[in-house]
Amino acid sequence: MSRVVVTGRIPETAIEKLxxxxxxxxxxxxxxxxxxxxxxxxAGADAVVSLLTERIDAELLDAxxxxxxxxxxxxxxxxxxxxxxxTERGIVATNTPGVLTEATADIAMGLVLMATRRLGEGERLIxxxxxxxxxxxxxxxxxxxxKTLGVVGMGGIGQATARRAKAFGMDIVYQSRSELDPxxxxxxxxxxxxxxxxxTVSDVVSLHCPYGPATHHLIGAEQLAAMKSSAFLVNxxxxxxxxxxxxxxxxxxxVIAGAGLDVFEREPQVHxxxxxxxxxxxxxxxxxxxxxxxxAMAMLAAxxxxxxxxxxxxxxxxx
Numbered sequence: 001m002s003r004v005v006v007t008g009r010i011p012e013t014a015i016e017k018l019x020x021x022x023x024x025x026x027x028x029x030x031x032x033x034x035x036x037x038x039x040x041x042x043a044g045a046d047a048v049v050s051l052l053t054e055r056i057d058a059e060l061l062d063a064x065x066x067x068x069x070x071x072x073x074x075x076x077x078x079x080x081x082x083x084x085x086x087t088e089r090g091i092v093a094t095n096t097p098g099v100l101t102e103a104t105a106d107i108a109m110g111l112v113l114m115a116t117r118r119l120g121e122g123e124r125l126i127x128x129x130x131x132x133x134x135x136x137x138x139x140x141x142x143x144x145x146x147k148t149l150g151v152v153g154m155g156g157i158g159q160a161t162a163r164r165a166k167a168f169g170m171d172i173v174y175q176s177r178s179e180l181d182p183x184x185x186x187x188x189x190x191x192x193x194x195x196x197x198x199x200t201v202s203d204v205v206s207l208h209c210p211y212g213p214a215t216h217h218l219i220g221a222e223q224l225a226a227m228k229s230s231a232f233l234v235n236x237x238x239x240x241x242x243x244x245x246x247x248x249x250x251x252x253x254x255v256i257a258g259a260g261l262d263v264f265e266r267e268p269q270v271h272x273x274x275x276x277x278x279x280x281x282x283x284x285x286x287x288x289x290x291x292x293x294x295x296a297m298a299m300l301a302a303x304x305x306x307x308x309x310x311x312x313x314x315x316x317x318x319x
Contacts, residue, residue, distance in 0.1 A: 002046035002069075002309050007033055007054045010074055014298035018049070021306060039063040047305040049074065056081040061089055070308035072301040073318075075288075076100055077238055079211045083319050093318040094304035098156060099296035100288035105160035107287045108206055108236045111260030112149075112165070114281045115232045116204070117141035118258075121278050142203070142230065142257070145169035150202030152195065152218070153209030153237065154180055161206055162188050173198050199226040204234060211238035221246040224255050232258045236287050239264040248273035251280055262287050 004018050006026035018024045025041060027033045032053045033041070042048055042064040050056050052075040061068060061082075070092045073081055078095050086093045114120050118141045125132055125139075132138075149165040151158040154176035162172045172190040174180070175198045180190060195218075199205060205227065209215050219233065220243040227233070233256060235242050244265045250256050251274075258279040264270050267285060274280045288294060304314040 003044055004047045004049065004305060004309075005042050005045040005064075006049040007038060007041075008051040008074075010049070010051075010298040010301070011295045013295060014049075014302040017299065017302045018305065022047070022309065042068075046070075047072065047309055049301050049305055050080070051075070052077065052080045054080060056086075056093075058082060058085040061085055061091060070094065070305050070314070072305040072308075072314075074297050074301040077211060078318055079238060081318070087319045092308045092314060094301070094308075094314045094316050095318055096297040096300040096304075097316055099300055100293050101156040101160050103290045103293040104157045104236055104287035105164055107262055107283070107289075108157070108161045108208070108234055109164040109168075111234045111236065111262060111281055111283070112144070112204055112206065112232070115234065115258040115260040115279075116144060120281045124278075142232075144204075147171070147203035148173060148201055150174070150193075150198040150205045151176075151190075152198065152205065152207045154190070154192075155208060157236070158206070158208035159184060159188070161208065162190060165204075165206075170204075173201060195223070196226065199223055200228070202231060203228065204232045206234040207237045207241055209237055209241065211241055215241050217241070217243040217246075219243065219247070221250070224250040227256050229254060230257050232256065232260065234260045236262045239267055244271040244274060247271075248277065248280075251277050 002022045004022045004024045008027050015026055042060060045064045046067055047070045049072045056071050068091055071086060072094045076095055076097045081093055083093050118139050122139055147170050149170045149172055151162050151174040154174040166188055172188050173193050174190050175195045179192060218241050224246060248271055251259060260281040262283050263285055304316055307314040
């Protein structure tokens, strides 16, 4: 039996699947595992099932030892993993694409609605027990029908978000490294543009690109200034794609109308300036947070680890 180390709490069905074939050591603490404890636990591991809260770098890979065969990330993003370091050591790195597409697109569309219709402000008003009265100009928001959604990164989640937006009567433009399949582009009525044009024509900009050096602060002061003053920014991808200091300033000064964020630059910390802004909708990284989705993610990660330990090709390799 191989030694499998799970770095954080995951659904028990995935633990049971791993435990049926291997010796599993799973972290069960309510808080994320500390770095020193993590380095101690991975020693001698043949497989590491990791969460995005854990940094999988050369130090950790060396602490595990040369017998380590696979790092199975329970996430579609893998900016927490040093993939080149894994490749150098002959370690397979995997992720969990596909299974969280619909859940994350739901959150993206939810943030669009919350931001454009000022739902967060309305709920805070009710809960504050302040007196209020309906009026023609009370908490006016923006409608979506006939407006344009700009999708940055037209992978699976971007496409799923575009489908939802189309159902609300929105037009779709997108920026992506490659052209959409013509059939999908026709279905969505989607037009490919460069980022500069997307920012200037969109009423809502939704971010779905992967995070890396090329997309660090992809949206900063210059890009926010290029957007319409009536436009909204939504981010369900990764926090550092947006310069939060620049965003807070743009929201405060009316450069754009509002924003909806599910991810943050320095999670779990949130830029203090954002917390004071009524036109910022903030939720704590809930993109994949459904029972069904998190279970499917954990099961796919388990399948990835089991495949590599059996000498087979995993379902979702990164390197």
